[in-house]
Structure formats: structure tokens, C-alpha cells
Amino acid sequence: MEDSRFEAGLAVRKAVLGKEHVEKSLASADPLSMELQKLVTEYCWGSVWTRPGLERKTRSMLNLAMLCALNRPHELKLHLRGALTNGCSKEEIVEVILQAAIYCGVPAAIDAMRTAKEVFSEA
Template sequence: MGRARRGRTHKDFPMTEDERYEAGMQVRRAVLGDAHVDNSLSKLTPFNEEFQEMITRHAWGDIWTRPGLPRHTRSLITIAMLIGMNREGELRLHL
């Protein structure tokens, strides 16, 4: 038995940190809407700024932009996960 094959990752498509952030921001805006993203960005503080950048770069830039699954499928997986975790507030963002 060999190792399980993994999907392609951001290592297969090298991008700079800034490029990953920009790609992530595009997807984040497409999925959640400009109003929500702008509202979140308007609430940045020195305490949460680095976290918001990391989420945009990693969750949206690495995970949502990598090949293998269409955006619709990623969205359905996210919705199912949020329902299972009873995260109503976050779920509303994805519906």
C-alpha cells in the first residue's frame, strides 16, 4: 500500500504571501460579499489584524483557491460543516 494521494496544494503553485492574500481577498469577497468583508476590515485593530490577514491568506487564499474542487462544492462542504457545528452566525454568511 502506498501513501494516499493528496490534492495539489499551494506548494504546487508558488505564490508570494501578498499574492496569496490578494487571491484570498478576491474569493472572500466573492463568497461573503463586499459589504461583509468591508465591515470586517473596518473593525481591524492591532489585536485582530494579523489574524484577519492569516485567515484571508490561508483559508481563502490557500484552501479556497487550490484546484480540485469547484467553489460550489467547497461552499456546500462549508455549509454542512457549519450546520454540524451549530454555527448559525457564520452559516448565514454562506447562505
């Protein structure tokens, strides 16, 4: 079961975040950090992202809001790219950030918008 969950998670992770990013993350992992890579791939991507209850676009918007709340700019940047891949428009992403401003705080939203503008300019 674990191997199939890893493989399913790996496929979704590559589809959302990009094959190059995922392969680079796995290739740069050492024996200690590889355990975290396996956990993330199996648990996050293989157990949750593969569930049929929400579309990938919806999962991306939820991630953006939560990463904004947690003030995790590195992960936010990664998931902004994934959200675009999953069909979120720039306008929808801005709406998520505005919603997060109310519930997570304006400073978090300002940082998130700054990160989003950077990703939008790269896209």
C-alpha cells in the same frame, strides 16, 4: 508569496461573501484582531478556496455541512449567503441540511434550517 496569497484570498473572499461584508470586517478590525483577518484571508481563502480541485459551489456545500455540525449560526448565515452566490439552489441547501441531520444530529439541523429560512427570506 504571502502578499499574493492575501490578495488572491481577498478577491475570492469578496466574490463569495460580498465586497461590503469583507471590507466592513477588515475596517472594523483592531491591531489584534487584524492578525486573524490576515490569517483567514491568506490561509482559508488564499490557500484553500483558490485551489482548482473543487468548484466554489462544492466548497460552499461542504462548509454548510461542517458549520451545521459545529453549530456556528453566525458563520452558517454568512456561508448560506455565499452558497447562494456560488450557485447553490435553496433545494440543494435543504438537502445538505437533511444530510447533516443524519450525521450531525437533528437539533443541529433544526437550527441550521431556521437560519437557512431566515437567509432565504432576505434573498
